Amino acid sequence: MQPSLPPGPRAPSVIQGLGWWTRPIAYMERCRAQYGKRFTIRLPLLPPSIMLSDPADIKEVFQAPPEVLHPGEGAKVLEPVVGPHSVILLDEKPHLEQRKLMLPAFHGEKMQELEGLVTQIAEREVDSWPRDRAFPVHEKMQKLTLEVVLRAIFGVDEGERLDTMRDQLTQLAAFATRPEGMLPGPVQDQIRRLGGKWAYYGELSDRFNESLYELIRERRTTDGEDRPDVMAMFLAARHEDGSPMSDDELRDELMTMMVAGHETTASQLAWIFAILPREPRVLATLTQELDAGDGDDYLTAVINETMRRRPVLQNAEPRLTKQEVTIGGWTYPENVSLVASAYLVHHDPGIYRDPYSFRPERFLEEPPGTYTLIPFGGGRRRCIGASFAIMEMKVVLRAVLSRVELHAGAERGEVAKRRNITMSPRRGSPLRVTERVREPLAA
Ligand code: HEM
Secondary structure (H helix, E strand, O other), X not given: OOOOOOOOOOOOHHHHHHHHHHOHHHHHHHHHHHHOOEEEEOOOOOOOEEEEOOHHHHHHHHHOOOOOEEHHHHOHHHHHHXXXXXXXXXXXXXXXXXXXXXXXXXXXXXXXXXXXXXXXXXXXXXXXXXXXXXXXXXXXXXXXXXXXXXXXXXXXXXXXXXXXXHHHHHHHHHHHOOHHHHOOHHHHXXXXXXXXXXXXXXXXHHHHHHXXXXXXXXXXXXXXXXXXXXXXXXXXXXXXXXXXXXXXXXXXXXXXXHHHHHXXXXXXXXXHHHHHHHOHHHHHHHHXXXXXXXXXXXXXXHHHHXXXXXOOEOEOOOEXXXXXXXXXXXXXXXXXXXXXXXXXXXXXXXXXXXXXXXXXXXXXXXXXXXXXXXXXXXXXXXXXXXXXXXXXXXXXXXXXXXXXXXXXXXXOOOOEEEEOOEEEEOOOOEEXXXXXXXXXXXX
């Protein structure tokens, strides 16, 4: 019993883990109702997690010095996929250096350069959708965001290589979102030796890595070509000593972009399409703005409101305390996890009036706050791909709404389901679209 931790449920960690895994939203909300804005939960094999939902506490966590809190250590479970160089796994100086190396690839003007390519991918995808028949749009979004990762981030051109890598990644991504994909690397290695589907996925992953290394080596020889993709920026990046990223570093960071950016963006888009057909007023206002082609304030507000109401990552990366630290009047010991809960902050009636309603206008009346709208986390660990994800979501919404009318694909609205770390629409977000009939332009 550690007296300095905020109170929380006292059930054994296995029971708490079960609640947290199977009914994540209800479990968090029940804990907050009972224990308030900071409470401690205990999950099997993990240090105690202090769930924080007071923006003042969250600000202190996001601003704490890098040697005090370590988010990288908490993400170790990803190492078998992303590799040891991944920015997500690093802390302190190595993290800051790696992040500095990668950030220029995501600057505003770079995003603009990529918009054309992403638009082309999105338009082609919408054109292939069935008309007037319900289909699960989440799958389509997964396909779309995978294509975007391969072409706009990895920089693979259309052709045989794209087809092979797309096929490999589709299979690997489906495997990774199953619960066994979350087992620690050494355990996975052991099971691989048993053969069967595990061995198959192991070989597939080796083959995909070979394709990626081959791509990296080839791109080094054509370095200097003027290309807008993220790979080109990574190839041009230089460490403080002037050296470029090694092949292993490049592979690890590209895989990091894939792991961090593919399913997150797909799920967030799936939520937008789960919500919009059921909000005719919002949909009409948004369509009007897009048709007018005059600014995108409402589009931005719709995206913010979707990320508030349905954050695909319920919380920021857990920050492991490396020394005693006082936050919000509580002194936490070493080796506990401080977790900023986006879901709880976003559904606090003291911060958002009527928090369960979907009302993008709230963000036109008052711009989002740094510590009250936190779908991308914050501080020096804030999502590197946030501007990329927002650009992609805007492009997809424009491509869809300029081509088709949206209709709900099922009678009942969607509910959330955990797919490892993301919260996705349980039934895959059924959608029905019909060809958009446009009024002829006045002569
Ligand atoms: C809607 C889509 C996305 C959401 C909701 C999302 C959310 C997040 C969150 C919550 C974090 C943790 C931040 C923290 O702990 O403070 C994060 C980190 C990260 N995200 Fe995203 N993300 C999205 C898309 C992307 C994309 C498209 C990319 C890359 C192209 C990306 C790359 C990363 C990376 C590299 C990190 C680690 C940053 C670090 O540790 O310094 N994300 N993201």
